Amino acid sequence: xxxxxxxxxxxxxxxxxxxxxxxxxxxxxxxxxxxxxxxxxxxxxxxxxxxxxxxxxxxxxxxxxxxxxxxxxxxxxxxxxxxxxxxxxxxxxxxxxxxxxxxxxxxxxxxxxxxxxxxxxxxxxxxxxxxxxxxxxxxxxxxxxxxxxxxxxxxxxxxxxxxxxxxxxxxxxxxxxxxxxxxxxxxxxxx
Amino acid sequence: xxxxxxxxxxxxxxxxxxxxxxxxxxxxxxxxxxxxxxxxxxxxxxxxxxxxxxxxxxxxxxxxxxxxxxxxxxxxxxxxxxxxxxxxxxxxxxxxxxxxxxxxxxxxxxxxxxxxxxxxxxxxxxxxxxxxxxxxxxxxxxxxxxxxxxxxxxxxxxxxxxxxxxxxxxxxxxxxxx
Numbered sequence: 193x194x195x196x197x198x199x200x201x202x203x204x205x206x207x208x209x210x211x212x213x214x215x216x217x218x219x220x221x222x223x224x225x226x227x228x229x230x231x232x233x234x235x236x237x238x239x240x241x242x243x244x245x246x247x248x249x250x251x252x253x254x255x256x257x258x259x260x261x262x263x264x265x266x267x268x269x270x271x272x273x274x275x276x277x278x279x280x281x282x283x284x285x286x287x288x289x290x291x292x293x294x295x296x297x298x299x300x301x302x303x304x305x306x307x308x309x310x311x312x313x314x315x316x317x318x319x320x321x322x323x324x325x326x327x328x329x330x331x332x333x334x335x336x337x338x339x340x341x342x343x344x345x346x347x348x349x350x351x352x353x354x355x356x357x358x359x360x361x362x363x364x365x366x367x368x369x370x371x372x373x374x375x376x377x378x379x380x381x382x383x
Numbered sequence: 384x385x386x387x388x389x390x391x392x393x394x395x396x397x398x399x400x401x402x403x404x405x406x407x408x409x410x411x412x413x414x415x416x417x418x419x420x421x422x423x424x425x426x427x428x429x430x431x432x433x434x435x436x437x438x439x440x441x442x443x444x445x446x447x448x449x450x451x452x453x454x455x456x457x458x459x460x461x462x463x464x465x466x467x468x469x470x471x472x473x474x475x476x477x478x479x480x481x482x483x484x485x486x487x488x489x490x491x492x493x494x495x496x497x498x499x500x501x502x503x504x505x506x507x508x509x510x511x512x513x514x515x516x517x518x519x520x521x522x523x524x525x526x527x528x529x530x531x532x533x534x535x536x537x538x539x540x541x542x543x544x545x546x547x548x549x550x551x552x553x554x555x556x557x558x559x560x561x
Binding site for chain 2: 315354
């Protein structure tokens, strides 16, 4: 009787370990973000051979085949500047200046981390495809339906943004928590 | 009572090990799935697959970048060292290598290859190449299997024809093991 109870306790321990791992991979899983900068998060270890087991697993789920930070820094946002989850029920504007990197892009993904289907195949803007204003700033509207100017469709549910900075400047690499990144502001929709 | 206490101790250790093992296995499982998908598209291992501009139907790897065109190859060093060569595209271009545990253990971009060509051989650690490959960059891989990935920046879209030409000029070969 006691031995049977002992076996059950050990099995419960194993199940608890697996569930704890699953929970760790689900909570804030996006690229294993360790550094916050406004709504954006990034990891110094994404793609790195120095990554710990948890970061490696998180990156495998949400950013498999990520490049080492020397080549590219990935800033991911699942929330807006107020901290609310990004949702297609709202409309947002991404505003900011061009990041200090060789080239950059902003892409919208669904909650499964794949591109969101739309008839015009609009998924992203990059530093060559976007127009900057006279001050060197840009603005992109995020909404399910077409908007004037730069616009990216957001599908029907939650979504995430990935800001990729290829060959980032040394200044940017050293100041990831403090450099000016685009703001993500809700401009309409459900409060 | 001592049986219960012992069981609790063993459960704690087993739980910790299960936690660690799950975290360690996840990258391998996801990478194997990606290798199977890319390998199938390429027609086998050690063969190149030339992707088109990613769209919402691209489901091989999460977070595909629609501003890049990818060429990829699932390498398998059990057949011998794998040589990859070709021209480098105008604009941003990079070659990266990933181990079976997802680590990005090698990357080089167009700015590091002013001669506008690349010629690399992926080897097992400690493996030496014959003298005829003296000028070729040898890259020791931490695992026998993994993925080689070439990224080419689309920009405003005007480079697409050029990138297709670059893709067709790439080669991937398995070398005999000495």
